[in-house]
Amino acid sequence: MLSIDGLTKTYRERTVLSEVSFRAEPGRVTGFLGPNAAGKSSTLRILLGLDRPTAGVALVGGRPYRSLPEPLRVVGSMLDGSGAHRSRTARGHLRWLARSHGISGRRVTEVLERAGLADTGRLRAGRFSLGMRQRLGLAAALLGEPDVLVLDEPANGLDPEGVRWLRCLVRDHAAAGGTVLLSSHAMSEVAAVADDLVVIAAGRVMAAGPLARVTAGFATLEDAFFALTGAGSGIGGVR
Numbered sequence: 327m328l329s330i331d332g333l334t335k336t337y338r339e340r341t342v343l344s345e346v347s348f349r350a351e352p353g354r355v356t357g358f359l360g361p362n363a364a365g366k367s368s369t370l371r372i373l374l375g376l377d378r379p380t381a382g383v384a385l386v387g388g389r390p391y392r393s394l395p396e397p398l399r400v401v402g403s404m405l406d407g408s409g410a411h412r413s414r415t416a417r418g419h420l421r422w423l424a425r426s427h428g429i430s431g432r433r434v435t436e437v438l439e440r441a442g443l444a445d446t447g448r449l450r451a452g453r454f455s456l457g458m459r460q461r462l463g464l465a466a467a468l469l470g471e472p473d474v475l476v477l478d479e480p481a482n483g484l485d486p487e488g489v490r491w492l493r494c495l496v497r498d499h500a501a502a503g504g505t506v507l508l509s510s511h512a513m514s515e516v517a518a519v520a521d522d523l524v525v526i527a528a529g530r531v532m533a534a535g536p537l538a539r540v541t542a543g544f545a546t547l548e549d550a551f552f553a554l555t556g557a558g559s560g561i562g563g564v565r
């Protein structure tokens with residue numbers, strides 16, 4: 327379970343998150359939607375201990391990320407692709423991560439297979455396609471067999487087969503009782519995969535709840551998104 331309460335983030339006099347509160351529940355996929363600069367990555371960065379809030383709390387399984395003794399075993403995350411050094415192979419990168427977190431080599435082989443990267447051999451991450459980098463980032467997120475997955479734009483650069491693979495992966499994770507929080511700009515993908523939605527615009531939560539409830543009265547998720555966010559008028563932010 328992920329819980330975010332009253333999260334506010336201010337850079338100098340500029341407020342980019344304002345009293346953001348929502349939950350992502352076990353056994354469910356929560357889609358996190360918002361236009362460019364709405365505050366999605368800022369929220370996820372705070373949740374993952376990469377940034378500090380000005381006010382409010384973000385908890386993973388009831389604890390701040392930074393207080394988790396073995397974070398990789400609790401929450402797997404992917405922000406900004408794989409994070410692999412360009413000179414490392416997929417296996418080399420995952421082995422390095424596994425070693426530094428006390429995870430077995432067998433698990434590396436499992437996640438390479440799960441991510442469809444078992445045949446990438448000696449190819450170095452610097453030569454990976456965007457889709458391969460995304461798959462490597464997802465493989466790393468799965469490494470510690472975490473209950474919680476936090477994925478920022480995971481479908482970016484994936485081909486149709488990759489998008490289908492990702493959909494199965496997150497649905498399977500939730501079906502096994504895991505929690506998935508997934509940000510995306512791809513409305514059709516979110517509509518296909520999410521149980522719950524959090525819609526954010528200009529640093530504020532505009533709607534949160536089950537997909538059917540948030541989209542009630544609209545023909546499509548895209549229609550609901552535009553109505554809720556006022557998107558289409560350029561890049562926004564709270565001042």
Ligand SMILES: Nc1ncnc2c1ncn2[C@@H]1O[C@H](COP(=O)(O)OP(=O)(O)OP(=O)(O)O)[C@@H](O)[C@H]1O
Binds near residue numbers: 361363366367
């Ligand atoms: N270190 C920083 N200093 C100042 N402003 C920042 C900083 N990091 C983010 N911001 C601002 O916070 C706002 C929210 O950015 P954020 O990256 O969270 O949006 P997002 O919803 O993830 O957008 P996108 O969909 O484009 O990735 C933006 O206006 C951005 O310029």
